[in-house]
Amino acid sequence: MKRVVVGLSGGVDSSVAAYLLQQQGYEVIGLFMKNWHDDSVTISNECPWLEDSNDAMLVAEKLGIPFQVVDLSKEYQDRIVDYMFKEYELGRTPNPDVLCNREIKFDVFMKIALSLGADYVATGHYCRRGITQDTNGNEVYQLKAGVDNNKDQSYFLCQLSQEQLSKALFPIGELTKPEVREIAKELDLVTADKKDSQGLCFIGKVRLPEFLQQKLQPKEGVIVQVPNTFDGYTRKIPVFENKLEELAFHSQKYTYSVANGKIVGKHQGAHYFTKGQRKGLAVGGTQEPLFVIETDVNENVIYAGEGKNHPGLYRKVLFVSNEELHWIREDLALEIGDSMEVLARIRYRQPLEKATLYQVPNGMYVEFENPQSAIQEGQFVAWHLEDELLGSGVIA
Numbered sequence: 070m071k072r073v074v075v076g077l078s079g080g081v082d083s084s085v086a087a088y089l090l091q092q093q094g095y096e097v098i099g100l101f102m103k104n105w106h107d108d109s110v111t112i113s114n115e116c117p118w119l120e121d122s123n124d125a126m127l128v129a130e131k132l133g134i135p136f137q138v139v140d141l142s143k144e145y146q147d148r149i150v151d152y153m154f155k156e157y158e159l160g161r162t163p164n165p166d167v168l169c170n171r172e173i174k175f176d177v178f179m180k181i182a183l184s185l186g187a188d189y190v191a192t193g194h195y196c197r198r199g200i201t202q203d204t205n206g207n208e209v210y211q212l213k214a215g216v217d218n219n220k221d222q223s224y225f226l227c228q229l230s231q232e233q234l235s236k237a238l239f240p241i242g243e244l245t246k247p248e249v250r251e252i253a254k255e256l257d258l259v260t261a262d263k264k265d266s267q268g269l270c271f272i273g274k275v276r277l278p279e280f281l282q283q284k285l286q287p288k289e290g291v292i293v294q295v296p297n298t299f300d301g302y303t304r305k306i307p308v309f310e311n312k313l314e315e316l317a318f319h320s321q322k323y324t325y326s327v328a329n330g331k332i333v334g335k336h337q338g339a340h341y342f343t344k345g346q347r348k349g350l351a352v353g354g355t356q357e358p359l360f361v362i363e364t365d366v367n368e369n370v371i372y373a374g375e376g377k378n379h380p381g382l383y384r385k386v387l388f389v390s391n392e393e394l395h396w397i398r399e400d401l402a403l404e405i406g407d408s409m410e411v412l413a414r415i416r417y418r419q420p421l422e423k424a425t426l427y428q429v430p431n432g433m434y435v436e437f438e439n440p441q442s443a444i445q446e447g448q449f450v451a452w453h454l455e456d457e458l459l460g461s462g463v464i465a
């Protein structure tokens with residue numbers, strides 16, 4: 070009998086995942102990881118991890134499977150929290166959820182599971198694992214979208230390796246959320262009606278501004294409103310000698326200076342803000358709301374534009390350096406000079422967009438057919454062929 074350790078979060082998805090594995094004949098062990106426990110920054114006054122671990126325990130009891138709590142808060146601090154602070158300090162927008170899967174659930178957590186004699190680690194993610202063959206006839210694992218289009222969570226797993234996927238199971242990937250809830254109701258699990266955790270293992274439980282203020286000191290600076298007539302598209306576009314020159318040009322971040330607009334307000338630290346952000350600017354008097362179009366953490370200036378169509382928010386091309394480039398399907402990785410038509414997204418739940426990948430010596434360009442809103446440095450771009458996620462990279 071194969072043994073599976075399932076990550077029981079105290080939510081409905083992993084509860085049903087555990088049940089389905091049992092039905093499939095696996096020996097199932099439930100493991101709850103404590104990874105975040107600073108009460109001072111949680112949304113409610115309760116201690117959510119305690120409540121969640123209790124729900125996870127009740128589910129395990131109901132299913133009659135062994136259950137254990139593991140404390141991974143130190144590893145979480147080292148690998149996720151510290152990285153968050155570092156990235157925000159640099160004016161970038163990290164993605165802790167993608168990292169949590171690569172560094173915690175399918176690394177530290179997986180190692181614990183293997184030490185318990187497990188053959189696999191399972192989670193309640195809405196995605197599927199496939200197996201195919203590369204051109205040499207070797208088996209390769211595929212990461213596929215969940216059947217429920219609305220809930221597809223493959224994006225969060227976009228950094229997994231072949232090694233990690235070889236030991237991963239996603240039992241609810243073939244189901245829709247309503248079907249999962251239905252199963253939980255039929256089984257009378259305490260988690261059946263529990264609210265979704267927004268698919269976020271980190272931010273969902275803390276208030277980001279308060280969290281960042283723990284480490285990043287407030288620093289007063291100005292907010293500059295950039296008129297809607299100033300942006301990259303009104304820059305003089307040169308005549309390009311070749312495609313690579315064009316890609317390099319369009320992948321550049323727009324650069325603004327205080328002289329490009331007028332000072333309309335103050336902020337408490339550019340490192341607390343991210344591109345595309347609307348909340349927290351506290352500037353009135355404009356017809357449409359202001360959006361952050363750029364932050365300059367060195368000068369501590371926030372550049373804002375009026376309305377979500379402000380052209381400064383849009384760009385067609387982004388770059389991923391070779392060090393930040395990850396192919397799940399290593400066998401399909403591009404050679405220098407190659408290109409590939411794909412579907413791509415730059416954030417969770419964004420509809421997939423047509424794009425072309427171009428591999429160059431130091432990295433890869435992703436050129437979207439349509440300009441993308443708020444391309445955030447530090448976030449992940451993930452690319453797909455049909456329902457398979459082939460690879461991902463950190464936006465430079």
Ligand SMILES: Nc1ncnc2c1ncn2[C@@H]1O[C@H](COP(=O)(O)OP(=O)(O)OP(=O)(O)O)[C@@H](O)[C@H]1O
Nearest residue numbers: 076077078080081082083101102192193266268270
């Ligand atoms: N604290 C935890 N301990 C163990 N496993 C966890 C924990 N948090 C998340 N997981 C695993 O990762 C999966 C995805 O987590 P996420 O936070 O995105 O929750 P979710 O999609 O709402 O799922 P669920 O309904 O199971 O909480 C979970 O289904 C679970 O298997």
